[in-house]
Amino acid sequence: MTSITPEWSALLALQRATHATLQVLAIELAGLGLTGSEINALANLADGHSRSVSELGRAVGTRPTTLTSVLDRLEQRGHITRSPRPGDRRGVLIELTSSGRNAAVTIRNAITRIEQRALGPLPAEAIAALRTALQAFTEVSG
Numbered sequence: 001m002t003s004i005t006p007e008w009s010a011l012l013a014l015q016r017a018t019h020a021t022l023q024v025l026a027i028e029l030a031g032l033g034l035t036g037s038e039i040n041a042l043a044n045l046a047d048g049h050s051r052s053v054s055e056l057g058r059a060v061g062t063r064p065t066t067l068t069s070v071l072d073r074l075e076q077r078g079h080i081t082r083s084p085r086p087g088d089r090r091g092v093l094i095e096l097t098s099s100g101r102n103a104a105v106t107i108r109n110a111i112t113r114i115e116q117r118a119l120g121p122l123p124a125e126a127i128a129a130l131r132t133a134l135q136a137f138t139e140v141s142g
Contacts, residue, residue: 028110032103037070039107046104050093
């Protein structure tokens with residue numbers, strides 16, 4: 001294992017990379033008028049599958065209670081609907097509306113462009129290693 005020094009830390013490098021990519025994403029998607037949290041939620045719903053609040057919370061990396069205000073704003077903008085989950089009286093399913101699908105496609109296309117610019121020159125093995133490392137960081141909190 002590599003020694004972690006103040007000059008180089010994977011966690012600090014991840015934080016810098018996250019900050020830089022979120023800035024680029026915000027610039028590319030400024031016309032949508034969405035916050036980073038709203039972009040994250042729509043990007044995770046882009047596959048068209050409905051999700052419960054807890055499922056979407058896991059996907060975006062936040063607690064369901066924190067996600068509620070994001071969902072409120074997306075619903076007010078007409079990007080999502082929330083409906084009762086069959087067989088679960090307290091459960092709610094989140095689905096994209098037509099405008100939500102359009103926004104999600106725009107977001108996913110921007111993400112794809114940014115990833116291609118950043119990762120395109122890397123060999124497949126390096127990208128696989130990056131995914132493994134990112135998964136390890138994700139699992140450290142769970």
